[in-house]
Structures are given as structure tokens and as C-alpha cells.
Amino acid sequence: MEAHVRLSEALEALLDPKRSLADTILVSAEVANDEARWSGLPGRVVGRAQLGRALRELGERARVVVTREVDPSLLRAILDQPPALLILTGAGSPELLADLERVGKDPGSRRAMALLGPNAALRRPEPAPARASASEESRPPPIAVAAELDELVRLHEALGAVALAIAPTPPWLHRWLVHPWLAAHDLVGYVPAEALSLAWIDWLRALEERETKQVLIPLGTPEAALEPRSPGLEQAMVAHALERWTGPVYPAPRVLALLHRATANLLGDHERGPDETPQAADLAMWQQARRALPHFAETLAMARPDPALTLRIPTAAFLAQRPLAQLRRRVDVCPPGRDPSGDLDLEARNPEMIARADVVLESATEVLSDQESKVVLRGHGIEVTRQAFATSASGAASFADKIGYPVALKALSPDLRRKREVGAIELDVANAAATKRAYAQIVANVEERAPMARLDGVVVAEMIDPGLDLRCGGLRTRSGDVAIFAQVQHELPTEPLLARSPLDARDALLMAEGVLSAAPLPARRRASDPDARVLARLLLHLDSLFRHTGERLLLVDLDPVRLLTPGDDREYVTLDARIVQRPHLEGL
Structure with a gap:
């Protein structure tokens, strides 16, 4: 204090x-x-x-x-x-x-x-002449921040009037921003990795409706491993919080300035003024940028220039348009000032199933098996595959008959992280005889290719229809916080998004929108595309699991969880799961 x-x-x-x-x-x-x-x-x-x-x-x-x-x-x-x-x-x-x-x-x-x-x-510049836009005139000038002086100068030039210009962005700046003299000013600029403290998340949440007006670009965001207490997890979590309304923004001063000006009227219609009518040469430059970056421009929102963005610098307008489209989409899903929790229809948890999950955690070792992990997940309302644990070929065939063909078989072992690489998974097993052969083959493969691994048996599970595969879960950071994470599983690598626990409905929906925006097209153009509300409900269940268990859990890893086509009897199913908890000797 x-x-x-x-x-x-x-x-x-x-x-x-x-x-x-x-x-x-x-x-x-x-x-x-x-x-x-x-x-x-x-x-x-x-x-x-x-x-x-x-x-x-x-x-x-x-x-x-x-x-x-x-x-x-x-x-x-x-x-x-x-x-x-x-x-x-x-x-x-x-x-x-x-x-x-x-x-x-x-x-x-x-x-x-x-x-x-x-x-x-x-620097505290002299006030600049007022802009022509009525919405701009009513906004106090922003505060410009950058990692170094040259970039600060360029950002100041792009923004025009600013209240303060500061470099380098300090980790304590949020303390100034809550002061009555600065609280009404938006923040625009860059936050280097060394300034990404967790306090930024608290500041953003306290802004409420004004959070959408801030345009902050994290620089040097670390690629943190999704393992407990990995270095860089806290910084990545803060970076993703700064970007949760827009997604990543191209780090150019003109792009930031255009995006900030466009936030003045997110939900209203925008018509270009007489002095903003685009010239043919500017339109040609914009179209060429679209051709040169087809993956950047593949969404419907990039089909034509957005009238909220002036084309005086066409390339900057093009680069600002995608984050602006993301911002509009997320404001539409989570309108500022409205609690979206009613949209998620969360069901009450079953106390008996939670109690059973607690018993499993208390009796399990530090690393839970897939079977144990799924019992815990099911107890907290997370959908998992229907499966059984077999210790013989005939037992596997009996379980497969009850589950229904086709089935999948996989080794049950806490020591095998990449089961496919050692031949410990068999898919689309069609009948009892094939189930027995698959069981024997998995046991032989593990004994030959991973002789030191402990093999507890073989899991027989239902086969799940195709859908969108994600990896999601939660993990403990070095600071003791919990980071909820999710990412699309795709041939092209996608960045996992992290959010700090506890989550509310808005946090979960914004995170789900951010994750699904990385899904390959034509996803999210059809009625059958993944629903962000489904993923948001899953994220809230994961968050609830961590909060219920206190400091016990180090990692919950659902890899993969599959989002299913709307109309299926389940919205998603967890195919594989791993839970890691603190040793019982630590007194938990």
C-alpha cells in the first residue's frame, strides 16, 4: 500500500x-x-x-x-x-x-x-488540435507507451494528441492508471515481456466496459511449455489477457492508432466522411495486401475494407481490420455491461459424483492414470469417453461387446506419454476377435518398445465421431496461480491461450472465442461449426475443478477433447486425460 x-x-x-x-x-x-x-x-x-x-x-x-x-x-x-x-x-x-x-x-x-x-x-505534450470526428472529440487523449524512445515517437505521431508518453512501459504503470487524474484515459502501445506482471490482469478486469478501448501489444511473449511451474507461464497469461478482445495485433504504430480510433463506436454503424473517401490507388494497395496475405484475409470480415478504418495508409488499415473484426465479434458475444452467464446454462454439480472424485484423488498416486483422471473429470461435469479397464484379452472383448463396436484400445500406463509412438493404441476395432488381437498386440508392443514402462492393463473405449480436436486443461504456475489453457489441434501449429483462474462467464466466453478463431476455415462459417458456448462451459468446469481441490492439483491435461457436431447427444467428449497432483506427503 x-x-x-x-x-x-x-x-x-x-x-x-x-x-x-x-x-x-x-x-x-x-x-x-x-x-x-x-x-x-x-x-x-x-x-x-x-x-x-x-x-x-x-x-x-x-x-x-x-x-x-x-x-x-x-x-x-x-x-x-x-x-x-x-x-x-x-x-x-x-x-x-x-x-x-x-x-x-x-x-x-x-x-x-x-x-x-x-x-x-x-513527456507531457501540449494539447493537439481536436480531431474532426465527433466521437473522437469526446474522448480524452490516450496515454502512449512503448519499449523504447524511437517507437514512442512514432506512436505519438500516429496517435496525434496524447496525455502522456512513457517509455519503457513500467510494470507498475497500472498503479498510475487508477489515479483519478489518469483513470479516464485509454492506454495504447507496447508492453515488453519484463513488464508483464500479473497486476495487469487485475487492472483490466477493473476497467469493465472500458477494457475494449485499450490497445496494448505484448512484446517478447514467451512460448511457455504446458507443464506445471514452467518458466514464462505468468508472462504468457498476462500477454493473452491484454489481447483477449482483439487477438494478436500487428505491432506497428499506425495499426495501433487506427484500431484505437475505431474502438470509439464498436457497436454503431460507420460511414466515411467526405474527406475519407478512399482513392482508387488506396483500394488497389489494400486489395494487394489481401492477396499477399491470404491466410490473414481468409475470414469473411476481410472481404472488403472496413469503413471504420481510413485508407490513407492502406496497409495499416488492412492489418488493423482483422483485430477490429475480432473485437466486434467478441463485443457482440459479450456486450460490455451485460453478464453472459445466463447464455451458458451451467448445470448444478452432483455432490455424490464430486465425493467419488475426491476419493479417487486421495487414493491415487502423484500421476493419475487415464482411467482415474476420467473418474475425477466426470465427477466435475466434464464429458469423457465411455470406457472400461481390462487386464486380459477376453476381458477386453467382453467390455467391447457392452460398449458397442467399433472401439478403441490403449495401454493404461502412467509412464507412457506418447502411446502412438510405441504402438500402444489401436483404433476402429470392429469385433470381439479383433479386440483380443489388439489387446495382445498392445501388450507386446509395450514390452518390446518401452520395457521399463509400468503397464496396468488396457482401456477399451468407445470410438468418437469426427469433430474439432482441442487440447485444454489447467496448470499451476510458479507463483501458485492457476492458468486455464486451450488450443486447437491442427496440422499448422496454433498458440495455446491461457487465462488466469478464477474465470467468470465473460472470461470463459472470450477465451473460447479466441481459441476457436484459430480453427481452420471453413470452420465458424456454418450452422454446424463449433459453438464457443460449449467450450466456455468446459473451461468453467475445469476452473471449478481447480477451485474445489484448492492447491492439490498441479496439472489437468485433456489431450484431446473433441467438440462434436451440434445435434449429437453430447457436445464434446474427452478422449485422453492426465491429472498430476501434489504428493500426499505435502499434507494435502
Whole structure:
């Protein structure tokens, strides 16, 4: 809380219209003359050699120090009496940056200090002339953020009027954005990987209806492995939260500026003004971009230029159109201000089935078998294949007769992750005799190709009709949070989307829309295409499973789960599942 208060004090000193707190801001003379990195803001200009002494004289009144370098004298003064905010416009050595990061690290301490930098820029431009659009005139100018100065300059030029221009985007910026002086301003720009803290997700959720107006591009999003506590999971989760309304956006300043302007009237009709009538040459450029990037342009929304996007820079308009179409689609599915939970028709859970699932977890080892995993999933309302566990060929044939042909057989072993590679799966088994042969073949393949694997038996399961295969589940991050994940299984690799638990209906629907937008066409053009509500219900069931079990579960992996054609007696079926829990010795 103290860190939040001190950052608010720094902001108030910087933006105070009366400049009554200018003497609490110390600016080195070399920075004061560098308008590219510091302009439009108050402060007492001090020679760099005198900054340390001036900071000591101010004592606890010091709110902001702005300098290109931190010499030993200034560093000692900072260690003794840190300001609320240090703005470092120069590079800084790794050792210095480590020292500065440690200063006032405790966020509850009155000595907590935030750092903007290295190579920082903070500018408060003079107000620009109002735009012609009525909807634009009613919006406060946005705050522009970037990873470095050159990109910030280009973004500022593309946006026109901005309230503040900041680089690099700091991980603590969300604390400024909730201040009454900035709360009405949208945020447009880039968030580098090192600034992707989980607090961004809380800030986005608190925006409610205004979340759709923010245009933030995560840079350097890590490709995190879908395993518990993998490095980069938290950053990927935050990156996907920033993009959950638009999907990934091409990182170009003109694209961001066009997209932000188009968010002014998402649900209304847009007609071009007289000065926005596209020229033949601009239309030709747009069409050529569409031909050059056919996969980018394959959706119906990319058939012709969107009138909400000016064609003065045709390539930028083309690149902004797909995320704008995604945004409109998701606003249509989840209108701001309306709770979509009524659209999902979630059924009440069966207490007896949940109790049975709890018993299985308590008696199972750290890694549950496919059979055990599916008992747990079924207990929490997740559809799984009808199947049975056999320890003999004749037993497998008996179960297959009851399930109905054709069936699938697969080895039951906690040690086999890629069963196909060792011949531990047989599909489309047509009768009892074939079932017995398949059972014997699976056992022989495992003994020959994976002799160290423990084989508990063979699962006999129903065959499932074709559909859209997904991988989804949840996993524990290094911070202890839970990330719910999902991705389309396709020949072309698709990025898994992650969302932070707990999920509400809006979170689940937006995530489902984002996942299914990666489905190959002609999917999502027909009445029989996958329904986002079906996937959203599954995601909510997964989230409920993690919340019910507290900190016990490390991983729930449904790989694959198949979305079925509407009209089937089930909306989806989990074909394979794996649950990993914490060892019982940890006291859970």
C-alpha cells in the first residue's frame, strides 16, 4: 500500500496543474535540455553533481528524481533517502540497475521506490488540435507507451494528441492508471515481456466496459511449455489477457492508432466522411495486401475494407481490420455491461459424483492414470469417453461387446506419454476377435518398445465421431496461480491461450472465442461449426475443478477433447486425460 501511495504522490507532483509541488522534483540539467526524453513537466533543475546533496536536503519531501546517470554520491543519497520515483534516462550498468531494483523493495515500506528506466522518456505534450470526428472529440487523449524512445515517437505521431508518453512501459504503470487524474484515459502501445506482471490482469478486469478501448501489444511473449511451474507461464497469461478482445495485433504504430480510433463506436454503424473517401490507388494497395496475405484475409470480415478504418495508409488499415473484426465479434458475444452467464446454462454439480472424485484423488498416486483422471473429470461435469479397464484379452472383448463396436484400445500406463509412438493404441476395432488381437498386440508392443514402462492393463473405449480436436486443461504456475489453457489441434501449429483462474462467464466466453478463431476455415462459417458456448462451459468446469481441490492439483491435461457436431447427444467428449497432483506427503 505504501508503494502505491508514494507512486500516486509522484504522479500528483508531475501533473499538478498549479505546479505547487515542482520543488519536490529534482531534474538534472542535462535531462532538462533533452526534450525528446523529458518535456512538458515541472521540476527544479540541478547540476548532476549536486543531485545527491539536493536529494538529502529534500529528505522525505522528495518525490521524483530525473537523471541520465547515477553517480556514487547520488546512489548513496538514494540508498539513505529514496524518492518515490527515480527516472533514469541513461543506460545504467547491470550492477547499478540491480542496486536500484533492491532499493525499497518492500512495497509496504515508506522507503519503497519505483524505477522508470533505463533509457526512459516521460513527456507531457501540449494539447493537439481536436480531431474532426465527433466521437473522437469526446474522448480524452490516450496515454502512449512503448519499449523504447524511437517507437514512442512514432506512436505519438500516429496517435496525434496524447496525455502522456512513457517509455519503457513500467510494470507498475497500472498503479498510475487508477489515479483519478489518469483513470479516464485509454492506454495504447507496447508492453515488453519484463513488464508483464500479473497486476495487469487485475487492472483490466477493473476497467469493465472500458477494457475494449485499450490497445496494448505484448512484446517478447514467451512460448511457455504446458507443464506445471514452467518458466514464462505468468508472462504468457498476462500477454493473452491484454489481447483477449482483439487477438494478436500487428505491432506497428499506425495499426495501433487506427484500431484505437475505431474502438470509439464498436457497436454503431460507420460511414466515411467526405474527406475519407478512399482513392482508387488506396483500394488497389489494400486489395494487394489481401492477396499477399491470404491466410490473414481468409475470414469473411476481410472481404472488403472496413469503413471504420481510413485508407490513407492502406496497409495499416488492412492489418488493423482483422483485430477490429475480432473485437466486434467478441463485443457482440459479450456486450460490455451485460453478464453472459445466463447464455451458458451451467448445470448444478452432483455432490455424490464430486465425493467419488475426491476419493479417487486421495487414493491415487502423484500421476493419475487415464482411467482415474476420467473418474475425477466426470465427477466435475466434464464429458469423457465411455470406457472400461481390462487386464486380459477376453476381458477386453467382453467390455467391447457392452460398449458397442467399433472401439478403441490403449495401454493404461502412467509412464507412457506418447502411446502412438510405441504402438500402444489401436483404433476402429470392429469385433470381439479383433479386440483380443489388439489387446495382445498392445501388450507386446509395450514390452518390446518401452520395457521399463509400468503397464496396468488396457482401456477399451468407445470410438468418437469426427469433430474439432482441442487440447485444454489447467496448470499451476510458479507463483501458485492457476492458468486455464486451450488450443486447437491442427496440422499448422496454433498458440495455446491461457487465462488466469478464477474465470467468470465473460472470461470463459472470450477465451473460447479466441481459441476457436484459430480453427481452420471453413470452420465458424456454418450452422454446424463449433459453438464457443460449449467450450466456455468446459473451461468453467475445469476452473471449478481447480477451485474445489484448492492447491492439490498441479496439472489437468485433456489431450484431446473433441467438440462434436451440434445435434449429437453430447457436445464434446474427452478422449485422453492426465491429472498430476501434489504428493500426499505435502499434507494435502
